Amino acid sequence: MIMLNGIEFESSKLGSKEHWEAVYARELNSFRDIGDEGEIWFGQESIDKMVQWAAEHVPPSDDPAILELGSGNGTLLFSLVEQEDYSPQRLCGIDYSSSAVELAKSIAHQKAMQDILFHMCDFLHQDPPLPSFVSNSEEQKNLGQVDNWDLVLDKGTYDAIALGEKDEQGRSPVFRYPSQAARLIKPGGFLLITSCNFTEEELKANFLTQVNNLVYHSSIKYPTFSFGGHSGAKYSSVAFQKTSQ
Template structure:
């Protein structure tokens, strides 16, 4: 299924996510509930394990999560030994950022940079610094756990194009040469993700796949979610 074939849904609207995180903020303030873990704890663990194997903490990578929500994935990396000052998350919902910041304060994760940012329209270049103290515009590792899915459910433009159509190019632009992009999706198969993120103009190449449990229905087997990694080749 292409992004153009997905019908719009409230899950693709900022209003929906603002409402979700407004409720979750209230729950966090009242009872300490950190909110829903999108795709579940198992998906978070698999993504963290992949990061450890392919972009280990010892390499001191700069890491940006696109659509960080309550920050669960970033906190998983923090617990795995990644440098908090090199971890950053963005979300277009101010409530999500506020919730993640509140949770970070309970996990010694205040050094993680969490900022409100619309990834499709704003460049997240102000979130961290390079070794010389300058603004970091290019990242060693980009993470997405359901954000591309949500964007693909947004309203289409007058030409029937999904807002997600511009997402892969923005990913490719802010990845450092040699950098990796890890994405988990429930709306797209591995082949569909490859078709979107390995076009000649992007220059990204398929790297690897994280295996999830499979289910069989109607004689067909598959996973509920798909996690793939793509790499930006080193420049000659």
Template sequence: MDTTEFGPSQLGTRAHWDHVYEREARFTAQGFSRFGEDSVEKMVDWTLENVPAASGPQILEIGSGNGTLLFALRDAGYAASHLTGLDYSSDAVKLARLIAPTRNGEEIAFHVCDFLRDSPPFTTGRPDASGSWDLLLDKGTYDAIALGEKDELGRSPQAAYPAQASRLLKEGGYFLITSCNFTEEELKASFIRPETNFEFHSRVKHPSISFGGKTGNVYTTVAFKKIS
């Protein structure tokens, strides 16, 4: 059995995420971190260490939801004008824009965009989004995409993701992903392919749990680097 394939679930639909963010906007209008604050902190710490704010990096979050990770990067010193979020849920984008003023993050750009189908937003001054970004971030989006319906040829929806991520990155750029569905080995198998030019760069340590005599991580965070 291919452990990198899941059956379709509600979590793989845009309608589900619209509903989630529409409710979140009605009940909190603040935004909280899926997977907990700890996962945000660890992704921010990795970024500070490997893609310093002083280098003026262009950073794109794929599936930015309520914007929590991008707001945390801004708080850590990254220029808001270099931070961009995209999400295919218009309610997510509405919520992130609603929260932004309360989080001092007005200038972060949030776009409605289906990462697999639409042309993602560009960085300023570039004619095309290809090769634009120094860092791509994903926290839970690849997981959600993997829960979508297969196409008429039986291809899993996440199959197109690695090449699209690579296309958007500059050479030498990084892709940092946190997943609660895939192990490090599964992520490596999906992302390190001839068409992506990704190599493994590093991993972030998370607390582990033991169950039924086995030990594993609650979630996995891995960084890939795009090589020439």
């Protein structure tokens, strides 16, 4: 059983690479057969709200470098281009599923967005490859500095990682996530994460540590519902900003 700030999560196939390889292999075959781009995880509303938040706080006029963790079929990155005219050359998606990366690349080709970079990468254990527009010095590379991104996005990846198998110390792989994600962000840049398993307060508790140099910035509001005397929203979207120290 995984414990995160008092919340218990059991390991699940939803946290395994094998599961997501199978899911995206099916979606890739479907795309090839009938042109179906696959499921929009968390629905179009979450996509639209994340794009709107980005346009307000990291506008395309600033020509930001944007990275999505667990980009799947690429829908969120495609929406940034289609809805707000972000530069495809400054967008990158990484996923540990080779089928997801192949699907995203295939859809990008169909949409004439081949300039969006999609790479296979397990960011908990390796750094994303440097895009051509990033020019880190050798000194930065030697120091392990990979803070190249103005905005890092996550829609459901943190949730999936939280369901992964525990290590020999009994820790969920998600314990590595906040520090690894923070490393990728430029000082002053943002992490915008959307979750269906964690509330806003739980995300704050997991990410706001001095080690990560992250501070709370804002959140996205969703319609609320009431059940059993309690009220809440279906999703939580929270933005954190990286400080200079």
